[in-house]
Amino acid sequence: MTVRKVTSKISRRAFLKGSITAAGSVVATTSIARAAKSLSSEKKEPLVTLLDISKCIGCEECVYACQEANADKYPEPQKPFPKMYPSRVPVQDWSDKRDVTDRLTPYNWLFIQHASATVNGEEIELTIPRRCMHCENPPCVKLCPWGALKQEDNGLSRIDSDICLGGSKCKKVCPWDIPERQTGVGLYLDLLPAFAGNGVMYKCDRCYNRLEKGEVPACIEVCPEDVQTIGPKSEILKKAHALAKEMNGYIYGEHENGGTNTIYVSPVPFEQLNKSIENGKGKPHLNKVKNMMSDGTNLAKAMLIAPLAGVAAAFGKFYLSSKEDK
Amino acid sequence: MKTTGKLQKYIYAITLLFITLSGFGQMPIFKRYYIADLPGLGWLAQFYVTHIMHYIAAIVLITLVIYILFDFILNRSGLNRITGTGYFKIAILTGLIVSGGLMVIKNLPNIYFGHTAVIVLDLVHLSFCMMLLFVSLYSVIRKKRWVS
Ligand code: SF4
Ligand code: SF4
Ligand code: SF4
Numbered sequence: 001m002t003v004r005k006v007t008s009k010i011s012r013r014a015f016l017k018g019s020i021t022a023a024g025s026v027v028a029t030t031s032i033a034r035a036a037k038s039l040s041s042e043k044k045e046p047l048v049t050l051l052d053i054s055k056c057i058g059c060e061e062c063v064y065a066c067q068e069a070n071a072d073k074y075p076e077p078q079k080p081f082p083k084m085y086p087s088r089v090p091v092q093d094w095s096d097k098r099d100v101t102d103r104l105t106p107y108n109w110l111f112i113q114h115a116s117a118t119v120n121g122e123e124i125e126l127t128i129p130r131r132c133m134h135c136e137n138p139p140c141v142k143l144c145p146w147g148a149l150k151q152e153d154n155g156l157s158r159i160d161s162d163i164c165l166g167g168s169k170c171k172k173v174c175p176w177d178i179p180e181r182q183t184g185v186g187l188y189l190d191l192l193p194a195f196a197g198n199g200v201m202y203k204c205d206r207c208y209n210r211l212e213k214g215e216v217p218a219c220i221e222v223c224p225e226d227v228q229t230i231g232p233k234s235e236i237l238k239k240a241h242a243l244a245k246e247m248n249g250y251i252y253g254e255h256e257n258g259g260t261n262t263i264y265v266s267p268v269p270f271e272q273l274n275k276s277i278e279n280g281k282g283k284p285h286l287n288k289v290k291n292m293m294s295d296g297t298n299l300a301k302a303m304l305i306a307p308l309a310g311v312a313a314a315f316g317k318f319y320l321s322s323k324e325d326k
Numbered sequence: 327m328k329t330t331g332k333l334q335k336y337i338y339a340i341t342l343l344f345i346t347l348s349g350f351g352q353m354p355i356f357k358r359y360y361i362a363d364l365p366g367l368g369w370l371a372q373f374y375v376t377h378i379m380h381y382i383a384a385i386v387l388i389t390l391v392i393y394i395l396f397d398f399i400l401n402r403s404g405l406n407r408i409t410g411t412g413y414f415k416i417a418i419l420t421g422l423i424v425s426g427g428l429m430v431i432k433n434l435p436n437i438y439f440g441h442t443a444v445i446v447l448d449l450v451h452l453s454f455c456m457m458l459l460f461v462s463l464y465s466v467i468r469k470k471r472w473v474s
Binding site for chain 1: 359373384390392395430433441
């Protein structure tokens, strides 16, 4: 009853406004509401985002929405920074360059990468929203020596800015070098700022606090082209493959680093995009990435056998020596 | 008997050396303090290398510890021969292996440990490591043996 009432109200308002955009945004809002609802009830399966690159117009709305939604998480460093030893330790200060949007920084967790490509003999420009991939088995989280990063059971990974010491190991082990450091903030200031630590690392946290409230991430909600879709892994993978088939396109992120919770679909092969994008500091590549944690996972299996090997060796020795005794 | 005892000692000492180095290598300190610049120690700043080295050393250590334990039981060597420092080191090693084992599980795909649990594990593992280093150093200096 109530549902019908709401629907009719909405469609009447849309009709009265007589604007396609209004109708479009209503559809978007209701689909977001539906997605948000499924997000809160969906606990077991990781949440995955699908990015349809062919739809992105590079308007940067998502970039600004991310900055606005996450502004209160940004670092407010104390200056002057404490002197750090030895002198090779780099000071990384982005606090006066907060408006940089053409790369990842501690104040910009999402940026738009530009690529040009030739499709059917025609030159096209593509824009690609880039941020943390939210790997299935994230090396940044798993290899942090302090446990400053966490992966939630919905698959997102994030850095706890109260615990991070800014050693930048997460960035070094990340196949895309995603996390970015700001010097002069965080726990290290209360420990031995001259000799250990160097600030706090920052990256996309998939708007975990919005997800907790049943809202979708800011960048997804604001996009006028509905470039991103978020949902349970199996559903999104199905959608991604259907979309790729439909546009005769390509997929990135499904198998990279053993699988990520970010799936890009593009009409152009990613090798081609990778050659065209500007990559370097704060600008991640689109290379194929092997599973960085797989050696560890395989050795973990060997570790299970280790006690058995020890027992077998002891029994073997005992058997031999008792035979010798006879 | 004597030679295997010596061999065990060497394996234990070398494993302890590598497991400690690779363990400290989990923290981003060797590069900062020029240690990884020393010839032959560059690997200490490569996090995937230290990660794998730590696992391999752990496999050797676990195998050795279990071997010695069962060897001891099978030969009925007598628990009363184990010295005080021996017992202390056994307790620390057990703590290290259990906390380390849990961390290996934590690092497997699709395993989500609570955030506090991970921090506690990290600190407990590091504390056991420091304890073992101090007790081992003490044992070497004061010539304290495992068994009397
Ligand atoms: S808001 Fe949407 S269309 Fe605009 S840049 Fe971001 S993803 Fe692309
Ligand atoms: S992309 Fe990098 S920062 Fe993001 S989860 Fe994977 S390893 Fe971590
Ligand atoms: S999910 Fe949230 S934090 Fe991540 S890029 Fe989008 S808006 Fe930014």
